[in-house]
Amino acid sequence: MHRRRKRSYIPFLLNLETRSDVIPVRLHFRETIPQARQPISHRRVCVNNRMVNIIHFKVSHGDIISFQENDARTRGEEIRRSFYIEIS
Secondary structure, three states: OOOOOOOHHHHHHHHHOOOOOOHHHHOOOOOOOOHHHHHHHHOOOEOOEEEEEOOOOOOOOOOOOEOOOOEEEEEEEEEEOEEEOOOO
């Protein structure tokens, strides 16, 4: 007989929460995930000063995410600097 192992969904959820398309939604830069995917697919998002066009790019602890000047908007105001996001 095999013992049933307990399944943990925490690694799966942590993997989802560290994707480059989920982080702008969690930080309220975008309202929906499809809105967050558009600038990534148009190469307007940088992770550690490298352009990212992979929607499911995994962001690691200590990575710096920056948005191009005319693309980063929150509540109607243009943000003209890079953001530091800490992933734990």
